[in-house]
Structure formats: structure tokens, C-alpha cells
Amino acid sequence: MTRSARRTRRTLQVTGVGAAALLVLSACSSSDSDSSKAPDTSAPDSASAKVSGEVTVFAAASLKESFTTLGKDFEKAHPGTKVTFSFGGSDALAASITGGAPADVFAAASPKTMAIVTGEGDAEGTPATFVRNRLEIATLPGNPDKIASLKDLTRSGLKVVLCDKTAPCGAAAQKALDASRLKLTPVSYEQDVKSALNKVVLKEADAAVVYRTDVKAAGDKVVGVDFPESADAVNDYPIALLKDAPHAAAAKAFVALVRSAEGRQVLTGAGFLKP
Known part of the structure; x- marks a missing residue:
């Protein structure tokens, strides 16, 4: 079951008239969001492609300072975008993602916690190790x-x-x-x-x-x-684009920044090790 399906299931647990109202609103919202997402998901792969929208990143607490810096760099390079972070324990973040929490990107502090997400089929493609930490x-x-x-x-x-x-x-x-x-x-x-x-x-x-x-x-x-x-006990840090990402093109561009030479410079400057 996908994250979007899990979110829908929780919504349908609301009873009576409230449930019916929610279903109607959900249908309208889905129609609107589908049309607004179309430019993002169909955006070309090149670094020069225009991206837009809000990217929600779930990231290990230890990434707070460096990712905050990269988020500001990303917004500056792509006017009209916004990067919102949720920092915390990787295990708790992974549980939130598999539970249906809306997110575009997951950066974990260990392959084991990333496996919680990939095991549920919630990652798009294969996660990539971008730094290490000791x-x-x-x-x-x-x-x-x-x-x-x-x-x-x-x-x-x-x-x-x-x-x-x-x-x-x-x-x-x-x-x-x-x-x-x-x-x-x-x-x-x-x-x-x-x-x-x-x-x-x-x-x-x-x-x-x-x-x-x-x-x-x-x-x-x-x-x-x-x-x-x-x-x-050196930890590898993997990052992955998540399935059903509301702004997939912008999310993919953020992952690319993290893995770029510019991103590597920010991360190693914070004390992280090269993968």
C-alpha cells in the first residue's frame, strides 16, 4: 500500500457526515493538486530546468545545520521554491513516512532506518549514500x-x-x-x-x-x-526521493544539490566524511 493510500485510509476513518464532506473535499483537492503538480513531474532533468513549489524534507537531526544552509542556497538558486524541513531521529521519521506523512525527500543517518522506508516501497529508486559520520x-x-x-x-x-x-x-x-x-x-x-x-x-x-x-x-x-x-561505528547517510512526492521535480533538484560538489563542500565543512 502506498503512502498516499495510507493517508486516504486514515481520512476515511472519520465517520458520518464529516466523512462524506471530507471525501468531497478530497476529490476536489485531488483534481486541483493533480493539475498543479503536472508541470513539476513532467519537468526535464537538467540542472537549468525551472522548478517550483514547496519541498518537504525529512532529515536526521544531525543534518540540521548543513541542510538548513543548503535549503537557503536552493531557494536562492530557484526563486519561487521553498524548502521545509522536519528534523529528528531517523527511526521516528521513517515511521512517520511509512505511516503516510507527506514528504518529498528522506535523508537518514543509517541504511537500517532508510530500509524501513524502502521496505514499504515508499522510496523512488535506490537511495544514495551522500556522506558518512563518526x-x-x-x-x-x-x-x-x-x-x-x-x-x-x-x-x-x-x-x-x-x-x-x-x-x-x-x-x-x-x-x-x-x-x-x-x-x-x-x-x-x-x-x-x-x-x-x-x-x-x-x-x-x-x-x-x-x-x-x-x-x-x-x-x-x-x-x-x-x-x-x-x-x-561509522554511519553511512543515504538520501532518497519519496514516492507520491507532491513536487517531485523540485525534490529531485534538491537531492541533486545535496549530492553535488557544492553540497559536498557544505557537508564536509560541517564535519561530515565523504562517502
Whole structure:
């Protein structure tokens, strides 16, 4: 069942007169949107092709800064377009997409979370890996607890935060811990990497295992500590155009920007690794 079909099914769950009204409105809206989408879906492939409309991008929280920059660049290069982002844990975003949430593009922080979407047949074509990312320990400014290794995080009395195990950053952290044969009980599991980092920024935790891109984005609010085990838990980031994209041509152009030399420059400047 496609995402559009799942959205329609939820709409039809409304009962009585409200349901009938919704069906009438849906039919009219569908007719109008079909005609408005036609120029987008039939637009040529070239970079010079004029695109328009609002592109809705669901992206991993760790992409917030770099994708926000690319979104502004895209709007400037294509007057009349707008890029709207929804950032969060890749697992939660994938569940929203397969549940029928309207989106044009999905950029995940791991192939596993992208597979949730492709497994439901909601991606158009094969997802492409556009960057990679590795972990780093975020500590309080000045590193007052003298954290120098992953093993140091297991010290008694140290308040450590991890991403939830279902999120890519949490799965990567657990992989690094397993490779080191270390056991760590965090004070909390956070839904995404920004939430985990924020615990340290707010001084509610002494350290968090996050991506090095997030440490860099935080500036002097935290200090990053590299650890060799992070090499065993590098995450690939795939991006895909979604089926039933309301503005497919514009969405495809945004994906092309992300994968272009210009996009690569923005992403590597943020600390991401080349695929």
C-alpha cells in the first residue's frame, strides 16, 4: 500500500457526515493538486530546468545545520521554491513516512532506518549514500572530568547520556561499546542526537556520545573527545526521493544539490566524511 493510500485510509476513518464532506473535499483537492503538480513531474532533468513549489524534507537531526544552509542556497538558486524541513531521529521519521506523512525527500543517518522506508516501497529508486559520520564524546567546556577515552565514561558517578538504541547514533554508540567490551548505563536515552547533546549543553549530564558534526556545530558550548573505537561505528547517510512526492521535480533538484560538489563542500565543512 502506498503512502498516499495510507493517508486516504486514515481520512476515511472519520465517520458520518464529516466523512462524506471530507471525501468531497478530497476529490476536489485531488483534481486541483493533480493539475498543479503536472508541470513539476513532467519537468526535464537538467540542472537549468525551472522548478517550483514547496519541498518537504525529512532529515536526521544531525543534518540540521548543513541542510538548513543548503535549503537557503536552493531557494536562492530557484526563486519561487521553498524548502521545509522536519528534523529528528531517523527511526521516528521513517515511521512517520511509512505511516503516510507527506514528504518529498528522506535523508537518514543509517541504511537500517532508510530500509524501513524502502521496505514499504515508499522510496523512488535506490537511495544514495551522500556522506558518512563518526562518533565523538561531548563533554562540558574545559573537560572538567578529564574524559580521555570511551572507557572513562564507565566511571562511577559520571552522568552520561546516549541516544536511544533505535536511533542511528544510539546504535552506533552501542556498536562501539560492544567492540570495546564495555558496559555503560546512561542516566538517560534520548530520542535523537541533538537531544543527547543538549543534556551536556544544559549541564544536566557530564558527557554524551554524539556525532562529531554535532560537537562542531555546538561551538564552545562543549568539548569533543575522539576515541579510536568510533572507527568501528561509522554511519553511512543515504538520501532518497519519496514516492507520491507532491513536487517531485523540485525534490529531485534538491537531492541533486545535496549530492553535488557544492553540497559536498557544505557537508564536509560541517564535519561530515565523504562517502
